[in-house]
Amino acid sequence: MNEYFHYQQDQLFAEGVALSDIARRFGTPCYVYSRAALTDGYRQFDEALKSREHLICYAVKANSNLAILNLFARLGAGFDIVSGGELQRVLAAGGAAGKVVFSGVGKSEAEMRQALEAEILCFNVESAPELDRLNALAGSMGKVAPVSLRVNPDVDAKTHPYISTGLKQNKFGVAYTEALALYRKAADMPHVRVTGMDCHIGSQLTETSPFIAAAEKVLALVDKLAAAGITLEHLDLGGGLGIRYDDETPPSIAEYGKALLAALQGRSEKLIVEPGRVLVGNAGVLLTRIEYLKHGEEKNFAIVDAAMNDLMRPALYDAYHAILPLQKRDDPAQRYEVVGPICETGDFIGHAREMAVDKGDALAVMSAGAYGMSMSSNYNTRPRAAEVMVDGAVAHLIRERETVRQLYAAEKIVA
Ligand SMILES: Cc1ncc(COP(=O)(O)O)c(C=O)c1O
Numbered sequence: 001m002n003e004y005f006h007y008q009q010d011q012l013f014a015e016g017v018a019l020s021d022i023a024r025r026f027g028t029p030c031y032v033y034s035r036a037a038l039t040d041g042y043r044q045f046d047e048a049l050k051s052r053e054h055l056i057c058y059a060v061k062a063n064s065n066l067a068i069l070n071l072f073a074r075l076g077a078g079f080d081i082v083s084g085g086e087l088q089r090v091l092a093a094g095g096a097a098g099k100v101v102f103s104g105v106g107k108s109e110a111e112m113r114q115a116l117e118a119e120i121l122c123f124n125v126e127s128a129p130e131l132d133r134l135n136a137l138a139g140s141m142g143k144v145a146p147v148s149l150r151v152n153p154d155v156d157a158k159t160h161p162y163i164s165t166g167l168k169q170n171k172f173g174v175a176y177t178e179a180l181a182l183y184r185k186a187a188d189m190p191h192v193r194v195t196g197m198d199c200h201i202g203s204q205l206t207e208t209s210p211f212i213a214a215a216e217k218v219l220a221l222v223d224k225l226a227a228a229g230i231t232l233e234h235l236d237l238g239g240g241l242g243i244r245y246d247d248e249t250p251p252s253i254a255e256y257g258k259a260l261l262a263a264l265q266g267r268s269e270k271l272i273v274e275p276g277r278v279l280v281g282n283a284g285v286l287l288t289r290i291e292y293l294k295h296g297e298e299k300n301f302a303i304v305d306a307a308m309n310d311l312m313r314p315a316l317y318d319a320y321h322a323i324l325p326l327q328k329r330d331d332p333a334q335r336y337e338v339v340g341p342i343c344e345t346g347d348f349i350g351h352a353r354e355m356a357v358d359k360g361d362a363l364a365v366m367s368a369g370a371y372g373m374s375m376s377s378n379y380n381t382r383p384r385a386a387e388v389m390v391d392g393a394v395a396h397l398i399r400e401r402e403t404v405r406q407l408y409a410a411e412k413i414v415a
């Protein structure tokens with residue numbers, strides 16, 4: 001819970017709207033976002049970095065809903081994309097191509113072409129063959145591609161191994177020891193222009209020290225480049241700042257910003273950051289309704305209408321999300337496994353939750369704004385949830401619930 005999602009007389013609200021009204025009006029499962037939370041998060045970031053030239057490139061993968069992208073674009077954000085699809089979303093939402101950085105280890109030729117045509121700000125190149133492909137393609141299009149190399153600093157982000165990206169055993173980035181040579185090569189290529197250096201070491205970091213360790217390694221390399229006559233316009237220090245799901249104590253946006261700025265003191269390059277989760281994670285919840293309460297031999301189950309296809313994080317990372325009733329009851333609490341209808345034992349939303357609930361009650365799965373809807377799927381032919389944005393006392397539908405017909409409309413039966 002936070003100031004945007006709070007109880008008022010035993011009813012859970014998003015800003016000025018009772019979530020039970022949203023659940024009734026738009027059905028469940030349904031993602032609900034607070035526009036004030038999104039706006040405030042972005043502004044805090046901007047404020048934290050204001051003493052130097054900077055660009056906040058929101059990591060679209062965290063939540064790519066057009067209304068959210070549009071809100072950030074209007075606040076001045078740039079965007080960190082990892083696919084041609086994300087670029088298309090950014091442009092459809094009114095984002096500026098000139099503020100887009102393109103990360104990812106597997107950029108296809110078609111995606112590169114799309115980004116070159118759109119004239120994005122920078123390609124964060126992750127390997128030597130990618131650099132070759134980009135140079136050749138840009139040449140064939142009569143363009144010059146602006147590039148950073150994404151450097152892998154071999155720093156332990158101390159996060160879940162699936163979302164740690166800055167260790168040398170990870171697939172991401174150019175090896176630290178090879179970066180200088182590749183920069184020299186890039187500087188000599190006719191169809192790329194070296195503009196920056198990039199680094200992103202992982203997600204859901206709850207300490208500042210790995211960010212600083214990575215920044216220091218990046219800066220040491222920047223100095224070596226300068227000695228070799230290669231100067232940079234920007235430094236992109238990636239995203240990764242964690243949020244509180246349970247009892248984590250990540251640095252605040254202000255503390256994080258202060259630490260980054262201190263590490264960059266005396267440097268003139270523009271700072272780019274790529275936050276995702278911290279801007280949207282605690283700005284969203286997933287509403288779900290209890291279909292059945294089932295009392296098993298060993299455990300009680302609250303079987304809800306949201307599942308791992310709607311929110312994959314518990315199944316994938318054993319991630320914790322708080323689960324709160326939309327309307328509190330006075331009855332004694334019981335312990336439940338909160339599970340979805342999908343045919344997998346891994347389909348759970350939460351283990352061993354103490355709740356006073358009854359069949360038909362609606363629940364909010366908290367901290368679901370990041371990597372919730374954007375990682376959802378249609379597994380078990382489940383249409384994707386609706387999405388709603390609350391703005392003060394008004395709830396806007398920002399994505400309609402999918403229909404089953406939409407799911408198979410492109411398929412053909414062949415005799
Ligand atoms: C290259 C890159 N930039 C930014 C992000 C955003 O990370 P987060 O949502 O943890 O801020 C990610 C995801 O980890 C990423 O892979």
Ligand SMILES: N[C@@H](CCCC[NH3+])C(=O)O
Pocket residue numbers: 061163203204313370371375
């Ligand atoms: N999907 C992950 C984060 C991955 C970050 C992408 N590089 C999560 O839900 O925590």
